[in-house]
Amino acid sequence: MESLHGLGTATDxxxxxxxxxxxMLFGSYFAKYNRSTNDFFFGGRRFAWWLITVSIVATGVGSHSFVKYSAKGFEYGLSSTMTYMNDWFFMPFFLFGWLPIVVYTKIRSIPEYFERRFSPTVRFIATIFQLLYMIGYLGIGLLTxxxxxxxxxxxxxxxxxxHIPVTLxxxxxxxxxxxxxxxTFGGQTAVIFTDLxxxxxxxxxxxxxxxxxxxxVGGFDTFWHLLPVEWRLPLADFNKPPDFNFVGIFWQDGVAGSVGFLFMNMGLLMRFMSAKSVDEGRKAAIFNVLFMLPISALVVGSAxxxxxxLLEMNNSPLNPNVNSDEVFIAVTHIIASEGVFGFVLAALTATLLSTVDSLINAIAAVYINDVHRPIKKLIKRRLASEEKEAKKELSAARWASIxxxxxxxxxxxxxxxYPTVYEAHGYFHSTLTPPLVTAIFLGVFWKRFTTAGVLTTFLGGSSLMIIGARYPDILITPFAHGTPMDPVHxxxxxxxxxxxxVCVGVGVLVTYLQPVFxxxxxRIKKYKKHKNLMSALIxxxxxxxxxxxxDASxxxxxxxxxxxxxxxxxxxxxxxLxxxxxxxxxxxTVWSVKKAKEMFKGSKVNEKEGERVYVKWRLRSxxxxxxxxxxxxxxxxxxxxxxxxYLCDARKYLGGLKSVHSRIGEPxxxxxxxxxxxxxxxxxxxLEDKMLYAEKEM
Amino acid sequence: MPPFSHTWLPFIYLYGFGGLFFSLGLYIIYKSKSINLKRKAHRRWLKILVFGFAYFMIIHAILIIAALYW
Incomplete structure (x- = not known):
């Protein structure tokens, strides 16, 4: 493998x-729309579905990057698209389960959901898992x-x-x-608009x-027939080779990854929370998975x-020893002219920056909600006025971002x-995602799931995962579907x-055994020294x-x-507990979404369908x-x-930027x-002379 | 011609297991009344969900056939 150096010209x-x-200027401009942490993190729940969709594309694609999928496209062909074409199976769960719950319960982070569904202890453990997951993800993004x-x-x-040497x-x-x-200065509104x-x-x-x-290469027909048949197939071989096989990627990406992305990717969830309504979030999700993801699959893998x-051509202009991770840059350098190559690099930067900026914003949100506020509550500090507190939190959010x-x-x-970013990311996904994903999934869709169940999912499930990673030949082989084991990875x-x-198994078993526990x-409570006994258990x-x-035994x-x-x-x-x-x-839970909606409104929901009205505005004092x-x-x-x-500037191209949610007063x-x-x-x-429209939300 | 393990087996596995998850999702949201089929908007959402499943299945089938025979 040969590494490339100094490809960018002055024009590029x-x-x-x-x-x-x-x-930078564009993003910072939107700081003026941040009046509180709600605006900073969630864009004030105001945006139209199309704006959210494009923003999700920029974030989602960035996290999987041109680099990784071009490399797999180069090594294995069209099966590099698998990751982008297997997200539909969990859409019913997301659209009518998790999405309305996230919006209507007004949770500001996933750990907060765990506190409300289970207990503060569960929230504490979930915060650790969540922060580890997100910081790791951020690290991978920056490394890429x-x-x-x-x-x-x-x-x-x-x-x-x-003389300044260039280092990684x-x-x-x-x-x-x-x-x-x-x-740091623009917040979620900046993220969404820069993503657009x-x-x-x-x-x-x-x-x-x-x-x-x-x-x-000479047109589509030539391109298609230059590719060997195996490279044209959209799905990888069932169980080989170890570094890229269908069944492994189905479970790692299609199941754990898809559920992880939809249910615990705070960056993505914050996008949906910034949509003006649940229905608008549904539209964004549907449009994204149906149309934008297949386009994205082509966009990231086609190089x-x-x-x-190019390699299959006579007198190939591409070095056959090119490093797979650099194939995207090598190919665009061959096919694009000077300046255009710079534009391509700008696009590449765009995808990666979008992921990183979302993650920074999302981690800061988790910090404020799950560390900053609980600590304040714990030390029982006297709160200043609401406005001062909001300003302080906004400042803390900015420092947290840094x-x-x-x-x-x-x-x-x-x-x-790790040898490649792809492997670092794959390993990271299959290890940190399952406990949190299982806990959320069972918590949302299974009413019986108990606090003991969720705690053991986190502690017992992750322990069995650690043991599995140490003894893969004994514990993971029965699940491997005949995939050969690479002894190094x-x-x-x-x-x-x-x-x-193991995570689902532990959670379900403990929940069913709840009466035994x-x-x-x-019985323990009947002992005189039951507190001592419980301390010993801890x-x-x-x-x-x-x-x-x-690994001490x-x-x-x-x-x-x-x-x-x-x-x-x-x-x-x-x-x-x-x-x-x-x-x-x-x-x-999904079994009480209607109740969640009523709690969100604070009264009975008005489901009657009405029209949108266009109005001019005047200011009250x-x-x-x-x-x-x-x-x-x-x-x-x-x-x-x-x-x-919902009251919004009638100019559609603003996508809801100038809008506000409120309640209807006396007519x-x-x-x-x-x-x-x-x-x-x-x-x-x-603006004074601009028309608004008003829409009944519920 | 690539082996069955590289052509139709992954397809069957994908839409077999994927279909199980998808059907379970539809069943749960229906049973929990999170999707209310008495509402016109929700009936439309259900149609979109089923369409999406068929849409991806057809795309994958066409791509496999194109790879093998075109």
């Missing part, structure tokens, strides 16, 4: 720098960025007599600073690469397919030890099946965890210890959060006093006019 770099600078840019740069820069870490730090700036720009550039460029490449076709960007840079160090993908089975807990749990983490002992730990954890959960089905289930519409307009909307309403008689308060005007930045 001018295009790149201009792009960076413009995106560094790996993309380093080959484009010269070995060193000589500026004003100074140096490149990562510079890019992280640039991304950090506009995310970046997503557009990404799609156009990707399609252009495909068309230019096909044309370069690899073109590369393979802090986690730095942690993300540090996280790139261990990931750099055993079962990179199919281990996701084992991991999911309740009985044991009751010490044993910690001791067992250490034994498992540090044989397989048999470790498995026995895990079973004991699961039993002790279950008894402790029943003993210590109160679980009231009414509090912990109402509006928090007070700050009460309601708007006044005319009786006639309210009739058209089928709305009543107290109903939730007046001036048809076509709405009265709003000062806060509405400040939040939505409505």
């Amino acid at each position: 770099w001018i295009v790149m720098l201009a792009y960076f600078f413009s995106i 960025l560094g790996k993309v840019f380093t080959p484009l740069l010269p070995q060193a820069f000589d500026i004003i007599g100074m 870490m140096g490149v990562i730090v510079v890019i992280a600073i640039i991304t950090g700036i506009y995310t 720009l970046q997503g557009g550039i990404l799609l156009v460029t990707g399609v252009l690469i495909f068309i230019t490449g096909v044309s370069y 690899g397919w073109i590369g393979k076709a 802090f986690f960007t730095v942690i993300g840079i540090i996280a790139t160090i261990p990931f750099n030890n 055993p079962y990179t993908y199919i281990s996701a099946l084992y991991n999911t089975v 309740v009985g044991l807990s009751e 010490i044993f749990i910690v001791f067992f965890l250490f034994l498992i983490w540090f 044989t397989l048999g002992v470790l498995l026995s210890v895990t079973i004991l730990m699961i039993i002790f954890t279950s008894i402790s959960a029943v003993y210590y 109160k679980y009231d089905p009414e509090t912990h289930l109402e509006g928090l 007070d700050d009460e959060d309601f708007i006044n519409l005319s009786k006639e307009d309210m009739k058209k909307m089928s709305a009543e006093v107290g109903d939730m309403v 007046h008689n001036e048809t076509g006019l709405v009265f709003i308060c000062r806060e509405h005007k400040l939040s939505a930045l409505f």
Whole structure:
């Protein structure tokens, strides 16, 4: 394999720098739309579906990157598209289960859901898993960025007599600073609007690469027949080779990855939370999976397919020893002219930056919701006025963005030890996703799932996963569907099946055995020294965890210890944690979505279908959060006093940027006019002469 | 001609297991009344969901046939 260096010309770099600078200014401009942490993280729940869709494309594609899929497209052909074409199976669960729950319960992070569904202890453990997952993801994103840019740069820069060598870490730090700036100051609104720009550039460029490449090799027919038959197939071979096989990728990506992406990717969920309504979020999700993902599959993989076709040509312009991870850059360098290559690099940067900026924003959201606020609550600090608190939190959110960007840079160090980013990402996905995904999934769709069940899913499930990773030939082989085991990286993908089975198995078994643990807990309570006994059990749990983490014994002992730990954890959960089905289930599972909707509104939901009305606005002098519409307009909307309403600038291309949610107050008689308060005007930045439309939300 | 393990077996496995997950999802949202088929909008969503499943299955089938015979 040969590495590339110094491919970017001066023109290319001018295009790149201009792009960076413009995106920074563009993102920072949207800081004025942040009036609170709600605006900073969730864009004030105001955007149209199409804006969310493009934003999701930019984020989703960035995380899987041109680099990885072009490499797999080059090595294995059209089966590189598998990842983008297997997300539909879980759409019913997402659209009518998780999405309405996330929106209507107004949860601000996944750990917060765990507190409301189970207990603060579960939230604490979920926060650790969630932060580890997100920081790791950020580290992988930054590492990918560094790996993309380093080959484009010269070995060193000589500026004003100074010799500055170009290193991977140096490149990562510079890019992280640039991304950090506009995310830190612009928040979610900045992320969404920069994503709109970046997503557009990404799609156009990707399609252009495909068309230019096909044309370069002599047209589509030639391109198609240059590819060997195996390269044309859309699905990989069932169970071989170990580094790319269908069954492993189905369980790792199609099941664990899809559920993980839809259910626990905070960056994605924040996109849906910033949609103006649940229905608008559904439209965005459907459009994204049905149309944007197949296009994205072509966009990210086609350079690899073109590369393979180039190799099959007589007098191939492509070096046959090219490193797979660099095939995207090598191919675009061959087929694109100077300047255009710079534009392509800008698109590549766009995808990667989109992922990184979303992650920074999402990690900061988890920090504020699950670390900052609970700590404040714990130390019972006297709260300042609501406005001052909001400002303080906004400032803390910005500092958190900076802090986690730095942690993300540090996280790139261990990931750099993996042979490729693809493997680092695959391993990461199949190990950290299953416990959290299982816990969310069972929590949302299974009413019986208990606190003991979720705690043992986290602790017992992850312990069995660790043991499985140590003894893959014994524990994972039965799940491997005949996939050969690579001794260096055993079962990179199919281990996701084992991991999911053990997590689900532990959670389900413990939940079904709940009456047994309740009985044991009751018997323990009858002992005089039951508190001491329970403390001893907790010490044993910690001791067992250490034994498992540090692989301190044989397989048999470790498995026995895990079973004991699961039993002790279950008894402790029943003993210590109160679980009231009414509090912990109402509006928090798919079985009570209607209740969640009522809780969201605070009263009975008005389901009558009405029209959208167009109105001019006038300002009231007070700050009460309601708007006044005319009786006639309210009739058209089928709305009543107290109903939730969405008020938006009528210019569609703004995608809801200038909009606000409120409630309907007492009506007046001036048809076509709405009265709003000062806060509405400040939040939505409505313009004096522009028409608005009002829509009844519920 | 590539072996069955590289052509139709992955397809059958994908839509067999995928279909199981998909059907379970439809069953749960129907039983929980999260999707209310008395509402016109929800009936439309159900049609879109079923269409999406068929849409991906047809795309994959066409691509396999194209790879083998075109």
